[in-house]
Amino acid sequence: MSQSPEEQDHIPTSKVQRATKFLGAGAKVGGNYIKHYAKKIVNPSLSKEELHEDNAQDIYNSLSQLKGSALKVAQMMSMDKTMLPGAYQDKFTMAQYSAPPLSYPLVVRTFQKAFGRTPEDMFDTFSTSAVNAASIGQVHKATKDGKTFAVKVQYPGVAESVSSDLKMVRPFAYRLLNMNEKEMDHYMDEVEEKLLEETDYELEVQRSIEIAAACRHLPHLHFPNYYPEMSTARIITMDWLEGAHLKEWLQNNPTQEERNQIGQALWDFYHHQVHHLKQVHADPHPGNFIILPGVTLGIIDFGCVKVIPEDFYQGYFSLIKKESLLNETELNQIFYDLDFISDRDTPAEQAYFKGVFKEMIALLGRPFHAETFDFAQNDYFQQIYTLGDRISKDKMFRQSRQARGSKHGLFINRTYFGLYSLLNQLGAHITTTKPDWLK
Incomplete structure (x- = not known):
């Protein structure tokens, strides 16, 4: 153990x-x-x-x-x-999951600085040891008036x-x-x-409440309630969700139907945020999700949210359309707009980078090109890893005189890579919904 x-x-x-x-x-x-x-x-x-x-x-x-x-x-x-x-x-x-946690006296000091009170003054019970410790803060379990809370405490000095x-x-x-x-x-x-932004817990509470309200209608999703009166810029209090992290849940051998249900909830959650809200939970690592009884997906962290500019959204997702790969004029314009190529490139560089990005787009857009997609296909992910490895070692990329790709793509790419990875771990076969204009 x-x-x-x-x-x-x-x-x-x-x-x-x-x-x-x-x-x-x-x-x-x-x-x-x-x-x-x-x-x-x-x-x-x-x-x-x-x-x-x-x-x-x-x-x-x-x-x-x-x-x-x-x-x-x-x-x-x-x-x-x-x-x-x-x-x-x-x-x-x-x-x-398991960074070394803060000792309890430091947690008490953070509470006293924020509220002028200790955790024991504010709650009926408060765990002196963290139940989870990550990079920005750690979580404690607390109770008050019969309710159970998760209390996230930010590490001292992180924001500064x-x-x-x-x-x-x-x-x-x-x-x-x-x-x-x-x-x-x-x-x-x-x-x-x-x-x-991740160190601003007041902003996180605001976004958590807003995005949860906008996505609460989606099936098989659950969001905790947040308590602004018991939260500050360095402390967040929200409902405790009793369930299992993805790895633990998978160890209990859920059925394929259950895997698909959680996978579909994940896809629908991200689809709605990206295409309707134009802002997205951009930190899709397994520690931010809990599988609840009833095969429901709990979302527990909105610290990293990427607001998607409209012009970037139109160009980025236009690349996913199959016909974009056949329309050279439209494709060239999008590549310029998204900083994949520029006027500083030689003709040989433009030809090379357009070829590479076409290959990447065709591969990463494959789930969007069908009504359903089986993310259990390990060979599909191996193709992604092989392409990424090949590109990272390519002399043309390493000697490029400029960065390739809009800065907005950094967290959007991370979001979709994380989503695909989670769906692969689930072995989920899902319906890949998409907005009408992308069909």
């Missing part, structure tokens, strides 16, 4: 403290490389597997002590199987350290993601904006 992560009684909050922690991780990674190449002299056939495992462990240990933006970026990267070696994916995925953390995490991101500096700069503002 795995042990719970050890509680932290201190989080480095100053720039100097956090920078020192980053530098310490960098020194360990450097030492791991020296150790690896020393061993390789003796054994030339040695693979990098042990190196990746050592680096992943050292980087995760440092980031999990820092928490906040640095750990959130690691969590985001772990969702994309094309981005990182397996050792990093396995370790960084822990940020979704977003910008400086992202500057310090860049060297790791360059190496791990194989991105050049131009690409990183192109997307970093978008990442920073979303991370700052």
Whole structure:
């Protein structure tokens, strides 16, 4: 049985403290490389597997002590199987569920600062240990007047350290993601904006209430109630949902019909947000969903919401139409509008990038091109991973003088990749509803 992560009684909050922690991780990674190449002299056939495992462990240990933006970026990267070696994916995925939690005295201090009261003053019972700890905050279970609540408490210093953390995490991101500096700069503002929003719990409560109200009519979905009077910019109080996370639920061998029902609820939830609300829950990792009794999907976190600009929406989803792949004039215009190609490209570069993006669009749009789609097709996902791996290693991409793709696509792509991944884990066969204009 795995042990719970050890509680932290201190989080480095100053720039100097956090920078020192980053530098310490960098020194360990450097030492791991020296150790690896020393061993390789003796054994030339040695693979990098042990190196990746050592680096992943050292980087995760440092980031999990820092928490906040640095750990959130690691969590985001772990969702994309094309981005990182397996050792990093396995370790960084822990940020979704089991980061080291804060010790209770720090939680009490956060309550006193926010409300002038302790948790015991506000609730009849309050768990002194976190029931779940992630990158931005941790969750405690509480009761009051016969009701059970989930209380999310943000880690100290997270909001204030977003910008400086992202500057310090860049060297790791360059190496791990194989991105050049131009690409990183192109997307970093978008990442920073979303991370700052995730630290604003008052905004999260507002969005949670609004999106839940707009999606409550959809079948087999359930949303907790939120309590603004017991919430602040650093604390959220909402209903406790009793159920199982996806991995636990799947271990109980649900029927194919039940898998399809949860999968359809997921698809319908995202379809309605993207095409009707033009804003979307953009953090579809398994930790944000709970399967409730009655085979109902509970949605428990709206910290990351992407508002979709109308012009981006029209261009992006026009690419999914089958006929777009046959209409060269329309396709070229969309590629320009979405920053896939530009006037700075040579004719050879334009031809190359148009070819690559056509291939990507045809593959990623495949579920939209049929009335139903079986997401249990592992060969389909292998094609996606193979294409992503091939592109990431391609000389033309690596030497590109500019970033490719609108910054708005960063979280929309992440959303659909996460959705597809969840549906694949479910092995769900669903009806792929789409707006009339895309049919």
